[in-house]
Amino acid sequence: MLTRKNRAGSTIPTVCTRDCYDTCGLTAEVDADGRLAKVEGDKNHPITAGLTCPRASGDHLRVYRNRVQRPVLDPSGSREETSWDRALDLFAARLERVLSDHGPESILLLDYAGNCGLLAGGFYKRLWNELGAACTDHALCNRSGKIGIGLHYGRIYGVQPEDLVARKLIVFWGFNAAASAPHIWIKALEGRRQNKAAIVVVDPLKTRMAQAADLWVRPAPGSDVALALAVMRLLVEDGQVDSGFVSGRTTGFEELEKRLFEYSLDDACRACGLEREVVVALAGMYGRLRPSATMIGIGMQKNDYGADQVRAVSLIPALLGLERGFFYGNSDGWKLDLNGLANQGPSGKTVSQVDLGRILLQDRFKLVFISGTNPVVTLPRGGQIQQALSAKGIFTVVHDTHWSQTARCADLVLPALTYLEKEDLVIPWTHPYVRINPRVIRPVTEGRTEVELMGGLAARLGRTGAWVSQDPWQVLAQLVGPALEDGTWEDLQDGKLLRLRCRESGSYQTPSGRLEFAPAGAKKLGWEPVPLPRVTGAEGEGRFRWLTSATARYTHSQFQEVYGPIDDRVTINPLDAAALKINQDDLVILSNRQGRFVARAGISDKVPPGILWSARPAVDREGNFQNQLVPATPQALGGGSRFNSTWVDLEPYQTSG
Numbered sequence: 001m002l003t004r005k006n007r008a009g010s011t012i013p014t015v016c017t018r019d020c021y022d023t024c025g026l027t028a029e030v031d032a033d034g035r036l037a038k039v040e041g042d043k044n045h046p047i048t049a050g051l052t053c054p055r056a057s058g059d060h061l062r063v064y065r066n067r068v069q070r071p072v073l074d075p076s077g078s079r080e081e082t083s084w085d086r087a088l089d090l091f092a093a094r095l096e097r098v099l100s101d102h103g104p105e106s107i108l109l110l111d112y113a114g115n116c117g118l119l120a121g122g123f124y125k126r127l128w129n130e131l132g133a134a135c136t137d138h139a140l141c142n143r144s145g146k147i148g149i150g151l152h153y154g155r156i157y158g159v160q161p162e163d164l165v166a167r168k169l170i171v172f173w174g175f176n177a178a179a180s181a182p183h184i185w186i187k188a189l190e191g192r193r194q195n196k197a198a199i200v201v202v203d204p205l206k207t208r209m210a211q212a213a214d215l216w217v218r219p220a221p222g223s224d225v226a227l228a229l230a231v232m233r234l235l236v237e238d239g240q241v242d243s244g245f246v247s248g249r250t251t252g253f254e255e256l257e258k259r260l261f262e263y264s265l266d267d268a269c270r271a272c273g274l275e276r277e278v279v280v281a282l283a284g285m286y287g288r289l290r291p292s293a294t295m296i297g298i299g300m301q302k303n304d305y306g307a308d309q310v311r312a313v314s315l316i317p318a319l320l321g322l323e324r325g326f327f328y329g330n331s332d333g334w335k336l337d338l339n340g341l342a343n344q345g346p347s348g349k350t351v352s353q354v355d356l357g358r359i360l361l362q363d364r365f366k367l368v369f370i371s372g373t374n375p376v377v378t379l380p381r382g383g384q385i386q387q388a389l390s391a392k393g394i395f396t397v398v399h400d401t402h403w404s405q406t407a408r409c410a411d412l413v414l415p416a417l418t419y420l421e422k423e424d425l426v427i428p429w430t431h432p433y434v435r436i437n438p439r440v441i442r443p444v445t446e447g448r449t450e451v452e453l454m455g456g457l458a459a460r461l462g463r464t465g466a467w468v469s470q471d472p473w474q475v476l477a478q479l480v481g482p483a484l485e486d487g488t489w490e491d492l493q494d495g496k497l498l499r500l501r502c503r504e505s506g507s508y509q510t511p512s513g514r515l516e517f518a519p520a521g522a523k524k525l526g527w528e529p530v531p532l533p534r535v536t537g538a539e540g541e542g543r544f545r546w547l548t549s550a551t552a553r554y555t556h557s558q559f560q561e562v563y564g565p566i567d568d569r570v571t572i573n574p575l576d577a578a579a580l581k582i583n584q585d586d587l588v589i590l591s592n593r594q595g596r597f598v599a600r601a602g603i604s605d606k607v608p609p610g611i612l613w614s615a616r617p618a619v620d621r622e623g624n625f626q627n628q629l630v631p632a633t634p635q636a637l638g639g640g641s642r643f644n645s646t647w648v649d650l651e652p653y654q655t656s657g
């Protein structure tokens with residue numbers, strides 16, 4: 001455990017454990033009476049550099065609001081508070097019964113990224129793996145893209161935020177970093193200031209970044225494969241390809257080249273809804289401004305063929321002779337093997353996270369344990385998830401720090417501790433800097449950590465193998481210690497900020513050991529080796545494509561206790577608004593076969609005609625979930641989500657009577 005003691009009335013360095021690109025280094029100020037007074041960006045952290053976002057800087061409020069104080073039975077009915085002992089007895093007895101009556105495959109561990117700490121998000125799964133419980137495939141967020149890019153590159157890692165300052169061209173492709181990764185955006189702006197780097201934004205939305213860019217490319221959503229192929233074709237035609245790199249470091253270029261010339265530039269421009277000059281300008285910048293960095297967002301991958309969109313874009317820098325000249329997260333790049341963390345891989349069946357609503361209604365699961373996620377609001381078909389979890393057939397236990405919408409439909413809610421109230425260690429998504437999270441404040445509720453909850457249950461179930469009795473910090477020392485580059489595990493325990501060792505940018509974990517433009521591995525998955533531009537349509541679901549994305553003040557559904565409900569506004573292009581006689585601030589209805597969503601109209605050319613945009617993940621004034629309307633059929637490659645391929649009809653709201 002930690003050797004350092006925190007004293008009230010002090011400033012304590014820590015790390016944000018939220019699901020986010022930036023993994024901020026923070027300093028937490030604690031009052032003389034032990035109350036959390038302030039959280040700020042750590043001035044000494046190379047990436048955070050003293051600046052954090054409205055979420056970390058709202059933590060001193062959130063930690064005291066809307067908390068689950070103690071275990072509660074039947075929160076939406078009798079709402080009976082109970083002791084931890086009784087709650088654990090009940091939970092364990094229920095588990096035993098389900099195990100003996102229905103077997104481990106009728107138990108589901110439903111976890112996600114509420115806390116990315118290795119203990120809060122990993123170690124505790126030992127119990128569920130030991131029991132053989134089912135779990136989800138965790139494909140909701142970025143998995144399709146990882147599988148797509150992985151076909152070509154092996155592991156997924158590339159440009160580091162600190163590299164940006166030395167690049168001449170920085171392309172943010174379907175990546176709204178100003179809101180979702182502010183420090184990456186800041187590094188790009190530094191690159192522009194110090195190195196005259198040009199910034200390009202490829203996004204259907206006129207975001208703040210699009211307005212600040214040197215070139216804004218506005219493709220139709222879902223058309224990025226066509227755009228990326230067109231850019232590569234122009235680079236080939238213009239003699240910009242680094243042939244030494246291509247012949248020495250890659251395979252499959254001929255197959256890629258063949259695909260590039262199957263489509264005319266005019267076809268590509270039509271598919272993307274772009275003027276030829278814009279595509280030529282983008283390719284020209286790639287050719288001229290070297291080295292470049294292609295920063296690929298997760299948002300654009302949440303589409304029908306999202307995996308293809310991101311892998312096509314990731315190949316552009318390879319033609320220019322850059323080893324891994326793209327970014328799509330770096331967590332695969334650390335020389336770190338976390339396989340032993342949860343003791344073994346998932347031992348039970350895996351079900352689709354994206355399609356969970358339908359699966360939960362199938363009467364297959366009798367007990368669902370939910371930790372660190374709010375699926376009723378954040379997963380597709382939230383309405384079905386709510387219905388399934390609220391029904392009698394499934395005993396639902398939620399372990400959460402706050403009263404989420406999912407906690408409210410559980411049978412038993414157990415209080416968890418926030419990252420400020422417990423110790424942990426986070427492995428960042430993007431940059432290599434790690435530091436142990438000390439316990440900044442004493443718990444403000446009766447909450448228990450994930451590891452304590454696991455221990456309490458395991459003891460009651462009589463499961464007492466080494467996997468549960470091992471000291472979690474010893475396990476972390478064994479796993480993470482060897483991955484530290486500039487210090488020892490003891491240094492980390494002393495509170496130092498250290499770097500993780502990163503894999504070499506020139507190594508490719510593919511069958512050939514080279515970068516594969518046309519990977520044979522794709523065929524094995526029933527997929528095209530070289531991405532194919534595909535036309536995706538509304539499938540009769542509605543005339544408007546509804547995009548949703550992250551906003552600065554919320555992490556998914558979190559922080560509504562600080563900043564109020566997530567805005568239910570829908571942004572509509574002025575031409576569409578005029579045609580439908582919709583005025584600013586009118587109520588409108590978005591609907592498709594799956595449900596409806598009542599929103600306030602915001603009329604703006606931020607969206608092109610035919611496209612709508614809303615903050616995610618909202619709940620409307622009638623209690624309808626935004627995500628009730630999104631497609632729940634997973635992407636064919638990688639099982640990922642398709643949030644941005646949601647089609648709806650739009651009409652003015654008619655008040656009855």
Ligand SMILES: Nc1nc2c(c(=O)[nH]1)N[C@H]1C(S)=C(S)[C@@H](COP(=O)(O)OP(=O)(O)OC[C@H]3O[C@@H](n4cnc5c(=O)[nH]c(N)nc54)[C@H](O)[C@@H]3O)O[C@H]1N2
Pocket residue numbers: 019020021141173174175176177179180181202203204205207219220221222223224296297298299300301303309547548549550551552553554555556644
């Ligand atoms: N403040 C804050 N930051 C966060 C999060 C949060 O909840 N709040 N969540 C974190 C997590 S888990 C994630 S996954 C990331 C998400 O953050 P990002 O990776 O930035 O993804 P999004 O914000 O979903 O979408 C980025 C952009 O992609 C565009 N886009 C959508 N479809 C297409 C398309 O087909 N083509 C192109 N070119 N662009 C498209 C959207 O218009 C949007 O502007 O943010 C992380 N950071």
Ligand SMILES: Nc1nc2c(c(=O)[nH]1)N[C@H]1C(S)=C(S)[C@@H](COP(=O)(O)OP(=O)(O)OC[C@H]3O[C@@H](n4cnc5c(=O)[nH]c(N)nc54)[C@H](O)[C@@H]3O)O[C@H]1N2
Pocket residue numbers: 019112113114115120140141142302371372373374375377378379399400401402404416417418419548549550555556557558616617626627630643
């Ligand atoms: N419409 C739309 N919806 C989306 C997306 C989209 O693009 N559009 N994107 C999706 C993406 S990429 C993601 S990653 C998901 C995220 O979806 P979720 O993982 O459901 O994210 P959160 O809403 O942040 O829920 C995390 C929960 O964990 C709890 N928590 C926080 N810290 C701890 C802790 O230490 N211990 C425990 N036990 N609990 C804790 C929080 O209070 C919160 O209730 O949202 C998805 N939803």
Ligand SMILES: [Mo]
Pocket residue numbers: 019141142298
């Ligand atoms: Mo995500």
